[in-house]
Amino acid sequence: MKSFNSYIGRPMERVEDLRMVRGRGTYVADVNRPNQLYAVILRSSVAHGIIRSIDSSEALALPGVRRVLTAKDLGSKVPVIPLRLQPLPQLEPFHQPVLADEKVRYVGEPVALVIADSAAIAEDALERIVLDIEPLPAVANRSQAEAKRAVLFEEHGSNVAITWSAFRGNADEAFKTADYVRRETFKVQRHAAMFMEPRGFVAEWDEAAGKLTVWGAAKTAWHNRRTLAAQLGLALEAVDLIEVDVGGGFGSRGEFYPEDYLIPAAARIVGRPVKWTEDRREHIMSANHARDVECDVEFAVSRDGRFIGLRGQIWADIGAYIRTNGSVGPRNVAQFMSGPYCIEHIDLKSSMLTTNKTPCGTYRGPGRYETDFIRERMIDLAAQDLKIDRVELRRRNLVADAQMPYPLASITPYDSSTELDSGDYHAVFDRCLKEFGWDERTRLRGQLIDGYYHGLAIGSFIEGGAAGPKEEARLVLETDGALSVYIGSSSVGQGLETIMAQIAADAMEMSYDKITIRHGSTSYVKDGYGAYHSRSTVMGGSAILLAADKLKDLIRKTAGARLGCKAEQVVIDGEQASFGGEHLAFAGLSGVPLEVEAEFFNKKYTWAYGTQAAHVAVDPGTGHVKVIDFISVEDVGRMINPLTLHGQAIGSIVQGLGGAFLEHLVYDDEGQLLTGSFADYLMPTASDFPNIRSITVELKPCPNNPLGAKGAGEGGLIPVGGVMANAVADALSHLNVQPMELPLSPPRLWQLVEQAETARSAD
Amino acid sequence: MKPPIFEYASPSTVAEAVALLASKDGNAKVISGGQSLMPMLAFRLATPELLVDLKHLKNLDAISIGEDGVRLGAKVRWCDIESDARLAVSHPLLAEAIKHVAHYQIRNRGTVGGSVAHADPSAEMPGIAMTCGARMTIVGSAGARIEAAADFFTGPLQTSLQPDEILTEVHLPPWPAARRWAFLEFARRKGDFAMAGIALHYDLDGAGRIVDAHVGAIGVADRPIRLAAVEAMLNGNRLDDRLIAAASAKARQSVDPPSDIHAPGAYRAALVATLLARGLKKSAV
Amino acid sequence: MDIKFDLNGQSVSADVEPRTTLADCIRNNFGQTGTHLACEHGVCGACTVLVNGEAVRSCLMLAVQVQGDQVVTVEGLSGDELTPLQAAFRKHHALQCGFCTPGFITTAHALLSHEPGADEERIRDVLSGNLCRCTGYVPIVEAVLEARESYRGSGSK
Known part of the structure; x- marks a missing residue:
């Protein structure tokens, strides 16, 4: 050509x-239709309970209030949200009804819909609805889930919804003969995509034409149209979903949520266009949460530093229901823990636990962020134990060009076998070291300069796409x-x-x-x-x-x-x-x-890959971490637009830093969400992480598509938690501080320093 | 998140404003910059019947500097303090502390009176008022009164202001040119409420000994506090590493902060100790 | 209540409930939807507008409070051509989803109008009152640094 x-x-x-x-x-909140009404949603303030009654009479008496819809208004069977990915029949009991019927299972679960002449009036009406919920004991964490403090789905009899199994080789045999095995537990906190534009819909039903038009689609419009048409008993052609400008997604926006049904259904019921604009408070409790993983894993390595096996159990706290893509994160933690390294023997189980918290779904690098934290921490711990330089240990185990395509662990019960397609992992690794100036900086490791201890870390990652x-x-x-x-x-x-x-x-x-x-x-x-x-x-x-x-x-x-x-x-x-x-x-x-x-x-995923290095400084008095330098080098096969790709990488890294240091959706033991505003859910700002660098290379085009491109945009974030924790551990190596949990918040680091100092003085 | 229904008035005199407040039997609230009140309205945590806007009240927006100290009108905004070069000499502690208040846009609207009346235990201005022994001028139906900061702050987001009263002025005592001082706080991010902070000032006698130590802390109690035991330890002594270590340890013992989602109380107590040590060192430079 | 103020150089009036925020008034009464709402509790900065030349959060003001004032939104900053600040945002890829962008543009415009010599630290400090979830801020700061030149000598302080 x-x-x-x-x-x-x-x-x-x-x-x-x-x-x-x-x-x-034009974002969805900017879309208006003639004669439109406004919807707001009454959400449960109780984490777990039985709905005794809903009295809307006082709300309906308020001038300007047109309608209050509850589950009873949605027909004999309340529609549920089907799974878009991994639609296993055994997960059907955990599907979410679009309005809570009988039971509420998380704070924020939609219970009723108010339709009024303005959003303000509809909010006035919310306060007048008398909702009587008989509280049940709540399940707010893994220990409560396992102890069955309550069971969310009684007919299922357990809070373990499903267990994924990732396997390769023969882990039990390999561990028996391994020179070195280390077992550790890790935790990654619940946080979320938290895109800037709240969700919203404007829905219009044309009775004469029998046609429904919905503005506000994102991410997966065709799938959502199929779901909505089926729920409403309409032909596909009778439903049109329109995507306008979308203010960020990161995996969370555009999945089918209760409102994806409720707003169109309301427009059809009231016969006028209905507009709903999510506010931030409800966004924090209703849009998908993510991460929230604990694990107990073992890592086997040979004396000469060859990775042999990974074995263990992962618990993913997935919240109250399994929504469209709820299995992706928990599956990925298990399947992709080996990352860009040769690890021949894998036996990892990942159990999805139902709890009385907002349901989880994908957020940029789903499962990968968590699993890279676990793996990269394990590698540094092994390097320390085996007295092998951690750079050398990684280099020794990266998948080599000649080993491509390299199969990753298989996964059940919904198989999605995949193999690393191509790459020169060592070249990117060495480029990262060089750009970072690793050798020159090593003299700073553990040094106390102006009240801050300095530390370095490096980590490699893979990023699936396409x-x-x-x-x-x-x-x-x-x-x-x-x-x-x-x-x-x-x-x-x-x-x-x-x-x-x-x-x-x-x-x-x-x-x-x-x-x-x-x-x-x-x-x-x-x-x-x-x-x-x-x-x-x-x-x-x-x-x-x-x-x-x-x-x-x-x-x-x-x-x-x-x-x-x-x-x-x-x-x-x-x-x-x-x-x-x-x-x-x-x-x-x-x-x-x-x-x-x-x-x-396309049946084959693309696998972009890269390496990141970081230099941090830790103030032991406050627990504050300064990111002195951070560099990411990634091979994406082929760049279409270096400007936008670079932007994706930098933005993704800073999101990862938010997860590493700041962001945390905190619940109390009764399932109350305690971080319901931007004053409490802390995301990075312009003054937090000024020193971020990204380099993109085109070493190995993807062999499986005509562009040669590999999906990119999530990668920057994937290893950040692990790299940051390793850098902090390096800075505080004189105290042997070993962070096993994210976020690396100032109080957590301060506590680790205090504990280490106490332990040292006791020696 | 739309605010609840309320009425709105923007009177042109303090007397009118007070009369409006009195007319609602405790269900009216003053608004000026609105930077603390508006979020509470958005969350419907505050549901006043009437908002009385101070927008048209005259003579409340001046920073007056004289021999008797610094007088801040209730409507003085953070950006006004920031851009008043006189304060670098007249009250450097105030100027430094206010640099930490919130963000650019909020600093263009937020006021001294609003912050002090809102009485957030982590906020800088109440902390400075408390540390420096400010005197508040308050006008109500019964006339004007003056209250010391120590009596003004009564609990979490609580003050001695009555429903029909308006805070009109915060008066900080005179600032000797040779005074030693420091303000340090630690927040998760720039502009966030402090997890803890310390404000301190003291003078030196002819022999280089500390006199009249004032040590205040924010973010560690239900209101801004003074650390009297630390002050007592400092007074009459020369500042050296031993005294700093002892004062720091004393600070840690003198506070008992509550735990919340952002930090356990023990962390905040340790933070006060760390910040005090650093602040004392800084004050000596 | 009847209110009258100046919006992007035009005198406008409306009858609003006292509880109507300035942001909602600008968007709903006057259809200027460039002012975005992302938190409505004064943290994210997406709704930043200029009132009498100063950057403020329009979700933290009531519409009735701007009676008689001059209000400028992102729409009021440029005509058909991009301003140098807007062009710098485009050049440096300082926006992805674009939702927070109007707030950054108005904030940076106010900053550079008052302080055309602002250094990187000052720019980061000021912009820390605006949340962006896409860019990681690095390109935004680059764009604002570059746009400084166009504000020098404009004498708007």
């Missing part, structure tokens, strides 16, 4: 920014020569319009500004899968490449008919089709738009 264009690989400024920096974006099964693109060459690209991928703020336009421009050898990308709405293509598992660029981009080939065939055919030659004789070049000195511009080539569709199918 002759390539006139080279948009791919260039740091193109984003198309989206032109509206966004001027306040001209989940199948497919993505779809429809290309339309308009009669004026412009190209419209309709795509099943979704934007959650990652710059999709720009990236897809770059790919399309190169594929069609067209000017970038003649291309418009339309995405994420269910009317654009027959089927779409969306934005998750770092898949939009690889899957959507590959679909565009396939569609572009088809469109060029169609252009040749159309031009050939007019130029009096065979299609294959037509040359496409510079937005014109030519034969024998005659040129037909794309504009006016045909009296009707030329339209093609293509699907890209």
